[in-house]
Amino acid sequence: MTRARARRRFPTAIESILVAVIVLLTAVVVVTIVPRIVGPNTSPIAGTLSVGGIVAYPPASFWALGTHAVKINDHNLSSVINETPVDMFRFGGGGDTTNVTTGVSYSDDGSASPPGLSADAAFTTFCHWRACHSIITVPGEIDDPGAAAVTVRFVEQTLGLRPDYWSIGNEPNTWVHYGIPWTSWKLSDASTPTPLEYAKTVQRDIAAMRSVDPNAQIIGIQSSVGGSYAASWITPLVQVNGPNLAAIAYHSYPANQVAEDGSLSGFLSNAFRFGFPHDYRQTQSEVRAACPSCSIPVFVDEFNGAGLGVDNVFDQSYADVPIVAAAVAGGLQLNATQFSFFDLQGLGSLSNFGLLGPDGSPRPSFVLYSTFFHNLSTATIENTSVVGGPGGVAAVVGTNATTTSLLVANTNGTVGLELTLNGTVFAEGGAATIYAWDPTELAPEVTTVPAGGLSTTWLVPPEGVLLIDLSS
Numbered sequence: 001m002t003r004a005r006a007r008r009r010f011p012t013a014i015e016s017i018l019v020a021v022i023v024l025l026t027a028v029v030v031v032t033i034v035p036r037i038v039g040p041n042t043s044p045i046a047g048t049l050s051v052g053g054i055v056a057y058p059p060a061s062f063w064a065l066g067t068h069a070v071k072i073n074d075h076n077l078s079s080v081i082n083e084t085p086v087d088m089f090r091f092g093g094g095g096d097t098t099n100v101t102t103g104v105s106y107s108d109d110g111s112a113s114p115p116g117l118s119a120d121a122a123f124t125t126f127c128h129w130r131a132c133h134s135i136i137t138v139p140g141e142i143d144d145p146g147a148a149a150v151t152v153r154f155v156e157q158t159l160g161l162r163p164d165y166w167s168i169g170n171e172p173n174t175w176v177h178y179g180i181p182w183t184s185w186k187l188s189d190a191s192t193p194t195p196l197e198y199a200k201t202v203q204r205d206i207a208a209m210r211s212v213d214p215n216a217q218i219i220g221i222q223s224s225v226g227g228s229y230a231a232s233w234i235t236p237l238v239q240v241n242g243p244n245l246a247a248i249a250y251h252s253y254p255a256n257q258v259a260e261d262g263s264l265s266g267f268l269s270n271a272f273r274f275g276f277p278h279d280y281r282q283t284q285s286e287v288r289a290a291c292p293s294c295s296i297p298v299f300v301d302e303f304n305g306a307g308l309g310v311d312n313v314f315d316q317s318y319a320d321v322p323i324v325a326a327a328v329a330g331g332l333q334l335n336a337t338q339f340s341f342f343d344l345q346g347l348g349s350l351s352n353f354g355l356l357g358p359d360g361s362p363r364p365s366f367v368l369y370s371t372f373f374h375n376l377s378t379a380t381i382e383n384t385s386v387v388g389g390p391g392g393v394a395a396v397v398g399t400n401a402t403t404t405s406l407l408v409a410n411t412n413g414t415v416g417l418e419l420t421l422n423g424t425v426f427a428e429g430g431a432a433t434i435y436a437w438d439p440t441e442l443a444p445e446v447t448t449v450p451a452g453g454l455s456t457t458w459l460v461p462p463e464g465v466l467l468i469d470l471s472s
Contacts, residue, residue, distance in 0.1 A: 047389025140169020
């Protein structure tokens with residue numbers, strides 16, 4: 001059935017909050033779904049689902065979240081996260097600026113905030129509630145191995161949390177106080193390490209950290225970018241430290257890889273074509289070239305459609321949904337070890353980021369995680385593509401013991417996809433549950449069909465996301 005609208009639109013800010021509240025309280029709106037297209041009166045382009053053999057066995061660590069600015073000591077927040085598949089949390093906020101033993105954080109002018117509850121202590125409480133897996137940052141910018149060792153000792157022995165991974169500082173190319181003690185920082189500082197200097201800082205810090213915990217697993221860098229842009233940092237780092245590194249991590253904000261024009265079409269196009277998962281392959285290549293025998297995994301420890309720029313407004317709206325869905329589809333097929341959305345909750349200068357807004361209200365991307373990703377089977381991942389169709393389409397097929405899932409994301413803002421499932425398991429007629437969402441709907445639609453009731457042709461609208469869970 002075809003449904004037409006006078007014009008397509010994004011939910012307003014108030015509507016987005018309402019959507020999230022509805023989803024949290026009632027899970028999803030249950031209606032009858034038939035193959036359909038909504039949105040502009042644009043003819044869809046036909047495409048055919050192609051499914052090959054198994055290409056990945058994603059670990060649980062794939063589903064990760066940054067907790068940079070989150071109100072982490074909110075017990076209700078832990079319950080909200082139960083609606084998502086996330087079990088790995090990266091705590092990087094303030095790692096370069098905070099003395100964990102005193103709870104004092106330092107500003108760029110060297111001034112100290114009043115002592116308070118250590119943010120690491122609050123995060124530890126949160127993690128104990130969930131028995132979560134975690135990444136914690138030690139200070140790197142001050143280039144003080146003793147401070148790195150003290151942080152490991154305090155978190156592991158005093159707080160009683162043993163993280164899965166430690167990372168040394170955050171985005172070293174942005175540092176301006178390199179090698180300067182916190183109390184001596186000045187606004188006029190302009191001390192940034194060279195890549196080789198950073199590599200040697202990591203070498204010293206690893207030795208100090210492992211004097212406290214010989215089994216500490218350490219991420220070599222949290223790079224602000226990946227791909228060829230990060231090669232100058234990754235190559236010396238891996239050459240100096242290779243066998244001692246548990247992972248390399250980088251951050252992907254794909255809409256910012258080219259000039260921003262502030263348009264929806266520009267955001268959707270750039271965010272799909274640039275950045276993760278495309279920069280993932282190149283980052284892997286750089287790591288392997290620097291140490292062919294090391295087998296160092298690559299993490300994507302921050303992902304968001306856009307950074308702090310004119311396109312960032314779209315991260316807060318529905319437009320972020322198909323972009324994140326497409327990135328996850330690509331990351332699962334590349335067998336990425338970790339994909340971390342940034343951030344769990346945005347506050348202060350980071351209020352534009354986050355699955356949750358500053359007041360705790362879920363944004364559309366949270367609904368993507370709680371509805372689509374929560375119900376996506378990922379024990380095994382098949383080689384999946386759509387042959388034909390409009391540009392900007394991503395798809396992935398995953399399975400577990402009871403369900404085969406198909407996730408399709410159409411990041412094209414104007415043209416729909418007419419998707420044919422013939423020749424795949426989805427044409428064989430098992431019972432299914434279908435989830436569908438697009439920018440004309442306030443919440444995802446969900447329905448179930450009995451065996452033999454699943455259509456073999458689906459129309460995925462512009463910016464539409466479709467998930468079909470087929471019972472085995």
